[in-house]
Amino acid sequence: MNKLKYIAVIAFLSGFGSQNSFAQLKEEKLVLDRKREPEVKRIEKKKTSVQQEKNYPPEAKANEVVKYDVTDVPPVSDFKTSEIQAEDISPKFDFEKQNNYFQIGYGNYGKFLADANISGKVNDNVEVGADVHYLSTSGLKKEYDWSSKQSQLGAGLFLNAYTETGKFNIDANFGMDKYNYYGIYALTPNADVDLEQKVNRFKINAFYDHYSNEYLNNVRVKSSILSDHFDSKETQAEVLANLSMHDVDVYTDTKMNADLGVGLDLVNSKFGILDKNESNLFNFNLGPKLTFYKGNSYLTIGSDFSFFNQKHESLVLEQEKNSKFYWFPKAELQISATDQFKFFGGVEGGLKLNSYNQLLEENPYMISDLYLKPTETKYRIYVGIKGDVDQTLKYNISAGFSKQNDILFFNNNSLIDPTMADTRKAYDFANTFGAIYDNGTTSEVKASVQFFPLENLVLDGEFQFVKYKLDNLKETYYKPLVQTTFGAKYSMLGKKLNLGFKGIFVTDRTANSYELTENMATYPTTYDIKENENQKVGGYVDLNLSAEYKVHKNFSIFVLGNNLLNTKYQTFYGYKVLGAQVMGGVKISF
Template identity: 60%
Template sequence: MNKRIQHIFLIGLLFSSTAVFSQIKDETLILDRKREPEVKKIEKKKTSIEAEKNYPPEEKSANPPAYNITNVPASSDFKTSLIQGEDISPKFEAENQNNYFQLGMGNYGKILADGLISTTLENDMEVGADVHFLSTNGLKKVYDWNSKQSSANVGAFLNSYGELGKFSVNADYGLNDYNYYGIYALTPASSNVDLRQKTNRFKVNGYYDFYSNEILNDVRLKSSFLSDHFGAKESQAEVLVNLSKHGVEFPSFDDVRFNADFGIKLETVKSDFDLLEKNSSQFLNATLAPKMTFFKGDSYLMIGSDFSFLNAKNSNVLLGDQVKNNKTYWFPKAEVQFAAADEFKFYGGITGGLHLNSYADLLEQNPYLVSDQELRATETKYKFYFGLRGDIDQQIKYDFSAGFGKMNDILFFKANDLFNYDVDYNRPAYDFANTFSSVYDNGTVSEAKASIQYFPLANLSLDAEVNFEKYNLDNNDNIYYKPLIKASLGGKYSMLDKKLNLGAKAIFGSDQTTNSFELNNDGINPNSYISTQNINNKVGGFADLNLSAEYKVHKNFSIFALGNNLLNTQYQTYKGYKVLGAQIVGGVKISF
């Protein structure tokens, strides 16, 4: 009886705690599976970390990278730059969970299919494939025109564990088929208006990690090819080589160790657009990153630099302009951590770098871009930061930090006006004041972050995170579509001997500023529109609540339910783009 009361109390605690953030924000399906080492801002509880078979050896066991494939199922409806889909579905730890297929259906005509199959061959070689599909009929009762969307991804991968290192390669194809449905300034003449946009992206990645950190540490290769419905084409490639010498001891200081690293990165992006001004850009960036790190226990001092050599070429076919630029950058890199105890680790540093903005990256943030973008590289000249992190009795892990930085060509998005002001014009999908374009400005950013994980019980984990970002721009009063405050609160709880797993995630964001347009007929010429721009329009804040449950009926069979936007609020992500209301998806999973 006491156990039952305890279970009910914990479920109530988990769900009621997330309900604090309850104005709802939509999430998205992430179709990428992470197959590269990823460092979490806060490590998981040590007892919950899964060890990967045959890896790593003793040389890297102190700080093992995570290579496991992360399954990220459907969370909600349309894509948004603010929330990159949270994986709130519970996970079973059984070995046969590596191979599964799940199928679900829900309201709004939602269909979900998700699966993974892998097998280990001789010589510890693992091969596998995965598939994802999500579709929805959209907001038929809100819009007279088409707002349906579907996303699909098919991938294959190979992992090989050798005597010297681990080799991984993966290839996948992603399709996103959707509509520019966010029309707010005028009404289409027909409900059958064509608003379709479609993107195709093919990626191939390779990675080799040497077990010992002797000279050649690891090598990464990345490539990507993207095209869309309007003739845009983009190719990306990146090669990264890490050279290192780790674990050097000083004879005079037995407890001091020294690591030396030297990173070499070569990356290129080529983008060509076939609409409107027909922008074209090409970037070639080479970066050298030397670094020295001194360790004493959990305390350390890292000193390094980034030297970047950028060759950029931008052209505009309509205007006949072409701009070439060759520039060399230097960025400081340093960090120090003083570990007074496991519970209190003080740290601070300075960083900087160059980021090449691509059309593919921009679409991940905002899929409603017009297929003609000006692309630039964003430069973080410097960013100072300091913070405190720690681990209290393996029950509470936290990280508090604050920073200030100077940036050039900060990227954000603005709403587009009409491209043609004729009233009776047969408009293409992107010409209803329903798309966005990239904008750049120089300025400073002040930020503060706090994240915490709490493990009160072996089968219960809670986490919370808050981010504050304040931009001061040189030429704009406000930065668009970047909220001042973002926060999240979540938890996972398992019961009935792990047969029933529950998950919850609440996400909050403050108001966002944007520009918008009001269209009226010209009194003198009734066949033309007059456009008025509002540069300080607001898109309201949000709080997004999501719940999930999965019950394991049999070791190879389980049922699940996902609930998104449970307060049924049709708020907007970008101007004009309302999201689906409350969504419930139920389905079955077969594991083998």
């Protein structure tokens, strides 16, 4: 189970940017000497995370109700053109973790990978490290006359310090994504057309975890600065202090935890083209709650209070100001009959501030001019069962229903300038996406499982069904009804050979598209534009294999195969992904 515990640590410290978190961060505690609740999800790797510390935390933290903030990795091939790094493509087999390594790989489609990580201790209580990751591809030269090449660079520094009262982590990261708006379907531009987009991100994050939980539990600070090729600028800052008093005796074997989350969230977005939208979002959040627990059963009762302020202006809209106070319910009950069967249910709500940075992580082809506003989850009711069968089978099955306002969806943009011209901006080929909002309800069913039949074999699977019912929109663009993921990891030959498999199935999605015809009756000549509001984007099956062989304790060779069925699917309409891919490389550990 050490592998699961290590993954939990990674998820805990890489929660920055979670797509489904509310303005007040979920509680995240690092508890290593107990079983983790089986929240089985693919977890985004963060190499700058704090290492697992044996016998941490002190006994004072051992009785907390543990929640982990996990990041859903988009269900797409690792080496797809539309987003090169859906998850860290480095071959990662966590049977024996080595912090210091360098690896390099090359494959078809001109894919090149260079990846390195180094860390060391300054003294017994201080560790520093650095991480660099580069990936590039020449793109789909046989599919498009114009360029679809991409490159991605990430570099980071981190420091971990351990004191008698708590643990401190700080990391600074720089990332650059350089790619093209290549998904052109309605026009046929020249091969040398300029379609370039480039996004730079700089982040500084800090976290302090107080051991005793007396008055102070933890403090987290997150900040980021984003800029792109079209003069967009965005700054974000988030601060959360979790005040607490834990392990208070209330009756016989029943104890109580008291918590108060105090959060501040700021987003400032300024766009430099078209309508030049500018948004300032501010949210102050208080989240008091009481948790009564006995063994593995507990009852949590609390609330979230949010004070939200928004300012917005553009070239076509006068300045708008809006302030509002929100109250959201929060309660959860877990009845633990045995480790094999636990029933849980609850209600929650929250305010999520949508940002350009977050939207680009989901869809890198957003236009650099958006009207941003938050998504309000008035309430979400959920029930489920989960369990851990003899540390061999972990499962989690749940169903939920939520009422939301301003749910965000992607939609394809039409031509911005309908006039026929020899030159166009990179984003004006009906090849970018905007954001649209609507109110409605969401029904969902989720199931996840992990199975450990052998010491060296891990099987996992996940199923998700989501259905929207909206007040105004006829279609929910780019939201599949069903998506599933299944995988396996197997080690053999004394863990010298590590094999991995991941399969992905996604049902059809709906998009909108545009048909352009020349109108010679106008001068200058323009395009007549016809919209199809029910464009189908086909579902797909994506199969991936990986293998790593340790020739020497410090030298390995690896081979990765992605989208092996050569499925020519699209993640967003017009944007075809890479076909079958094979990459080979070497890894040096030290």
